[in-house]
Amino acid sequence: MxxxxxxxxxxxxxxxxxxxxxxxxxxxxxxxxxxxxxxxxxxxxxxxxxxxxxxxxxxxxxxxxxxxxxxxxxxxxxxxxxxxxxxxxxxxxxxxxxxxxxxxxxxxxxxxxxxxxxxxxxxxxxxxxxxxxxxxxxxWTRFFPSIKLLRKYLYEDKVIGDIHRLKCDFSFKVDFETTPTTHRLRDIKLGGGAILDVGIYVITYARILLDDKVGKNHTPFEVKSLVTLDPVDGVDYNTNLLFKYNNGKQAVLSCGFYVDGPQPFIRLEGTKGYANLSSPNPACPKQWKITFADGSKPIEYEDKSGYNGFxxxxxxxxxxxxxxxxENAILPWDETLLTMGIMDDVRKEAGLVYPQEK
Ligand SMILES: NC(=O)c1ccc[n+]([C@@H]2O[C@H](COP(=O)([O-])OP(=O)(O)OC[C@H]3O[C@@H](n4cnc5c(N)ncnc54)[C@H](OP(=O)(O)O)[C@@H]3O)[C@@H](O)[C@H]2O)c1
The missing domain is CATH 3.40.50.720 (NAD(P)-binding Rossmann-like Domain)
Structure with missing residues (x-):
């Protein structure tokens, strides 16, 4: 049935x-x-x-x-x-x-x-x-077949050797002339700012592409962040994070609303090559390419299913x-708590407190 x-x-x-x-x-x-x-x-x-x-x-x-x-x-x-x-x-x-x-x-x-x-x-x-x-x-990002396949190449087949570094950006330019201050992206009362809206995705990529464990079993890591709060709206539109796992792997992450981010939005680097992810919306990893340092034929993937990805x-x-x-095994409760905890810390350091928390 x-x-x-x-x-x-x-x-x-x-x-x-x-x-x-x-x-x-x-x-x-x-x-x-x-x-x-x-x-x-x-x-x-x-x-x-x-x-x-x-x-x-x-x-x-x-x-x-x-x-x-x-x-x-x-x-x-x-x-x-x-x-x-x-x-x-x-x-x-x-x-x-x-x-x-x-x-x-x-x-x-x-x-x-x-x-x-x-x-x-x-x-x-x-x-x-x-x-x-x-x-x-x-x-939704965590559940795309593209991610499962990419992780197979990276962690089971180890096609790009030892992975050392991830660079990921999710930014888009908000038109502050036409987007009212009451819009959820801008309004502090609606949880405005980039970290909760798109920062969550760059953190997600640092978790799913640099660590093969989730939740309580995750590989330990430290995070450092720099945040610029907008002088008008009081929320973050320019945020950078650094991750360092205790096995040495690092992620350089950024998110914001002042400028459009690059495509590809991810470069994941290993000793034998690198993987690029591109998609107009970095939340949906519909397309990637693995390029090899020795010039071997690249491996490419594209999701042509017709689904948005939800x-x-x-x-x-x-x-x-x-x-x-x-509870789901790909995104267990502890993994959500871990991600939320990182965002709590980033906001705390920047002094970004939502009115609901006061
Ligand atoms: N997974 C993704 O890629 C993705 C993409 C975009 C957004 N999101 C998330 O989805 C959520 C909604 O985003 P959205 O862009 O869909 O928002 P939205 O279109 O602005 O609002 C969605 C609905 O929420 C209710 N709502 C909006 N503003 C409200 C307010 N001030 N007070 C009370 N209810 C309000 C309205 O529902 P009714 O009037 O029908 O009651 C509205 O239709 C956010 O948490 C966002 O982070 C996820």
Whole structure:
């Protein structure tokens, strides 16, 4: 029998639409053996939820015969037909929304950053454990088949020899003329700044491409950071981090909103060559190339699946739930806590405190 999740989508916005696209494409392609049904769209406005369903082309055909209901957030938490919730709202709302979803008896995947700090994250993981419900941060990057394959070449086949160094940047130029100060990227009340929005990805790459262990078992490392807070908005738009693992491997990481970052956005260097990752959006590692120092034929990969890339984390969640697991092995709770803890430290050193933390 097919594994099936009945989804409640919380927040009828940008990223929720991209997530839903992948669920519907999965149902159309029928390749995975997993069914994802959008049962409910929870929004501050039912009219907005309806427009969301229309704009994202949810039909009886691609949604397996189901027309979603348009609900308030509270109605979604209480909806007995929903067994999995996807949270796609700005960061400061994640804590209360994950909590309410778990209290409603739902399994949950919540957009990155999971919460605004590690204290909040710990409280949610404690609750998921108590409720025996699945919970995961939606760091989709970790679940791409491209990453699994790249790590096989790097760690099992060791094709570029000993890896010593990673350089990774995720920056994009925000138009400060047209982006209002109330936008979630700028507003300190909405968790604004680069570290929580895109810094999480450069940290993720330093974790998944320089260490073959996760969570509690991770290879020990130290982090140093330099942060420039914007004089107008008071959040970080220019942040640099250095990682040094105790085996000597290092990462040079940067993120920001003042300038566009480079392509390729990653260069991972070993003694016999290097790997480059490129993608218009560095969060989705859809394309990479391994180049060899001795001139051997490069190895190249491109994800041409048609998915945005959210389906990989959604399918991983479905498989975990079907197997009775409440935590995912690729992104266990301790790994989210580790990443959140790094961002806590970077912000603390820079004096970036969100109002919710005061
Ligand atoms: N995985 C990725 O690559 C990726 C990419 C972009 C964003 N994200 C993450 O996804 C989350 C949402 O980002 P987004 O770009 O989708 O945001 P968005 O479009 O600005 O907002 C998403 C939804 O959140 C609710 N919302 C927005 N502003 C709010 C406010 N001030 N108060 C209360 N609710 C508000 C609204 O839902 P309703 O009006 O429908 O209730 C809105 O439709 C963020 O945490 C972000 O980090 C992840």
């Amino acid at each position: 097919a594994i099936k999740l009945n989804w409640g989508i919380l927040g009828a916005g940008n990223i929720s639409g991209q997530f839903v696209h992948d669920l519907l494409l999965n149902n159309t392609l029928k390749e995975s053996g997993i069914e994802h049904v959008v049962v409910s769209i929870g929004s501050s406005s039912k009219a907005k939820a309806k427009v969301f369903a229309e704009e994202n082309k949810i039909t009886l055909e691609n949604n397996l015969g189901v027309t979603p209901v348009f609900e308030s957030y509270d109605e979604l938490y209480a909806n007995p037909n929903v067994n999995a919730v996807y949270i796609g709202t700005p960061h400061p709302y994640h804590k209360e929304q994950v909590e309410a979803s778990l209290k409603g008896g739902k399994h949950v995947i919540c957009e990155k950053p999971f919460t605004i700090n590690s204290k909040e994250a710990q409280e949610l993981f404690d609750l998921a454990k108590k409720k025996n419900l699945f919970l995961m941060e939606a760091v 389906i990989y984390e959604a399918n991983a969640m479905a498989e975990d739930i079907a197997a009775g697991r409440i």
